[in-house]
Amino acid sequence: MRKKVIAGNWKMNKVLSEAGEFMDLIVPKAPKGNVEAIVCAPFPFLPKLVEQAKGSEVKVAAQNMHFEDSGAFTGEVSPVMLKDLGVTHVVLGHSERRELFAETDELVNKKTKAAFAHDLTPIVCVGETLDQREANETMNIVGEQVKQAVAGLSNEQVAETIIAYEPVWAIGTGKTATSEQANEVCTEIRKVVAEVTSTEIAEKVIIQYGGSVKPANVDELLAQSDIDGALVGGASLDPESFLQLVEAGTK
Numbered sequence: 048m049r050k051k052v053i054a055g056n057w058k059m060n061k062v063l064s065e066a067g068e069f070m071d072l073i074v075p076k077a078p079k080g081n082v083e084a085i086v087c088a089p090f091p092f093l094p095k096l097v098e099q100a101k102g103s104e105v106k107v108a109a110q111n112m113h114f115e116d117s118g119a120f121t122g123e124v125s126p127v128m129l130k131d132l133g134v135t136h137v138v139l140g141h142s143e144r145r146e147l148f149a150e151t152d153e154l155v156n157k158k159t160k161a162a163f164a165h166d167l168t169p170i171v172c173v174g175e176t177l178d179q180r181e182a183n184e185t186m187n188i189v190g191e192q193v194k195q196a197v198a199g200l201s202n203e204q205v206a207e208t209i210i211a212y213e214p215v216w217a218i219g220t221g222k223t224a225t226s227e228q229a230n231e232v233c234t235e236i237r238k239v240v241a242e243v244t245s246t247e248i249a250e251k252v253i254i255q256y257g258g259s260v261k262p263a264n265v266d267e268l269l270a271q272s273d274i275d276g277a278l279v280g281g282a283s284l285d286p287e288s289f290l291q292l293v294e295a296g297t298k
């Protein structure tokens with residue numbers, strides 16, 4: 048049975064003291080077992096959060112990174128730096144990065160390869176816009192994003208990649224995809240992964256759903272056959288709410 052992975056993506060929120068208080072609250076209470084809790088925090092908080100998470104099963108992720116190891120890339124953060132800090136995961140190709148910072152599938156692929164080169168687990172985000180859904184393009188768009196993100200990876204690396212399906216129209220809008228809609232696309236993603244690797248590999252891949260996930264709807268989403276977790280924005284900012292979401296992953 049695949050484990051459940053609940054990742055809280057804080058986006059550009061909190062200050063260092065608030066981040067520290069959050070970790071103080073969740074680290075001792077986070078449930079163990081077949082669920083993984085990941086906090087995806089802004090870069091300046093990462094060293095402190097990694098320190099606070101030490102000895103626990105809570106993992107700390109970055110929300111982005113550059114694909115090069117080092118160099119003249121003002122304002123960027125490299126995979127080498129993240130690894131050195133003790134970060135274990137990195138969110139790549141979030142729709143806000145794609146939309147607001149012009150990230151392409153090709154760039155996401157370079158970053159995904161760089162993550163594996165430095166032993167970081169990528170959480171690769173894919174998802175369609177409302178226009179694309181209404182034009183019946185969801186499966187093509189999402190399938191293509193997945194194929195391009197994992198192009199050139201070994202089967203073992205694909206098996207280790209976490210894929211987060213986040214319909215853009217459901218992010219921060221309060222509009223959750225129905226659990227059936229979400230599962231339909233997650234099932235398609237697993238099919239695409241099987242096409243480019245094998246059924247065995249596809250069965251191992253963790254596929255999260257993201258988009259207005261909250262304690263009130265998480266159980267139904269996690270009960271779906273191909274949804275193995277959640278990438279949560281707004282509802283991950285409050286420690287009690289985040290703990291409830293992680294707890295839901297143990298059921």
Ligand SMILES: O=C[C@H](O)COP(=O)(O)O
Binds near residue numbers: 217259278
């Ligand atoms: O990375 C998280 C997603 O963008 C979902 O955000 P949300 O839960 O605030 O809709």
